[in-house]
Amino acid sequence: MINRHSLTVRKLREQVAFGLLRLAMALVLGSLGGILLFVFIQGAGAISWTFLTDVPRDSMTKGGIFPAIVGTFYLTVGALLVALPLGVAAAVYLSEYAREGRLLRLVRLGINNLAGVPSVVFGLFGLALFVVAFKMGVSLAAGSLTLGLLILPTIIGASEEAMRAVPDTYREASYGLGGSRWQTIWRVVLPAAFPGILTGSILSIGRAAGETAPIMFTAATFYTLHLPKSPFAEVMALPYHVYVLATAGTHIEQTRPLQYGTVMVLITLVLSLCLVAIVVRTRLRKKKLW
């Protein structure tokens, strides 16, 4: 005999559960939407062609943020240039070569702890090591290296997971055809892990572009007329620029719209870089090569 009462109760419970899940989703999307809306309302007025292409003028109350855009772009790319080769190489070692044991556990502990270090500590470390000890001075190079270290654990984590996810059957097939371990890694495992590595890069782009503390002491200056002529020049950067405008600017009321405009540009820049990576990944997936 079917107990219709319990069927109704089950359906009701299901509705409530899904309703709560939808509510949670709405809260998440709503928060994101709220932030974006807030920034848009406050800052949209400041966006103009001048804003995007001109240098700051009149104590930042007029003019644009072009140097900061360029600076953030270079810093982000620089951080990836540092972290990707290092991170992927480390992940290859961890996934394909390392054997279980005390040394491996220590290495993993180190990487995980690195991920938990506050970003201001990275900034101080970068200051002590790259700016002072390596005599790079406050520069694009020092900032990129510092940011590179910041995103390194994310890159390692995503890359290692991507490589471990590559089925052993592919490796076996490669060995069966007379492939050496390195040939197998280079020709089969890494290409197959590429989408996962790309995902790790996407996540890191946002962090590298938006972090203020690591670049405060190592790369950023709040005002420069020139675009960086060498990796050893100081740069302006969008997050730092926001910080300056919000707290230390001399005409805070007047610069507020520009501040939010800067935030909008930063968000757009990060989203665009991510979009490029996502499009690349999707197109590669579509070709069913993964």
Next chain:
Amino acid sequence: MIPSNAPIIEVDKLNFYYGDKQALAGITMRAMPNIITALIGPSGCGKSTFLRIFNRMNDLIPGTRVEGKVVYEGMDLYAPEVDPVEIRRRVGMVFQKPNPFPKSIYNNVAYGPRLSGLKDRHALDDLVERSLKSAALWDEVKDMLNKSALGLSGGQQQRLCIARALATQPDVILFDEPTSALDPIATGFIEELLLELKKKYTVLIVTHNMQQAARVSDETAFFYLGQLIEMGPTEEMFTRPLNPQTERYITGRFG
């Protein structure tokens, strides 16, 4: 050149261990060139382990140990100066579940030759075409060589794996239950292919399917619990086996 009445593979008192556990004991046999030798026996009897002795794939598992002699074309396979990577180019393998790379059909077949350093586009094109023809797949894929191998059916993928193994121009091809994951029609295709392949290659095939062994092989070796119980011409093995255990397995009393 090896005369055709000399064995291409000889095994003498082979013992094999996974760590402390002995998986193969006292195996002595030989395989003749240009025939199909089937290795049969119930699950866990060691036939797949035995097959992998010949291309040193067991080396990839840590803790394995080989005792005894394994001679391939007059060369001791497990001599210290022998490079397993070289062996695997001359002794190819096709696995139970088709495992094409997530690459194009062309790049799958060209993978082996490229490992050896072959770069010339024309030579590769030629080799790819010949290998796919030998695997009876060329006509079906010749217009889509750049498409992903993962888009092929199971039977086609397995034939692609055969083509891929053929591309390194081996002398011996090891088949580890190659049709157990395929439907009967694809299975039939592959069995016909095996009969063609033995003209140019030496084939060793592990199979769970006794009827398949009876259909395609010239000689059959029956394994049980890590030992070689009996080996002989297939027709005799299946009609007049000498060993009572063989007879019990063949007639399905256990399996």
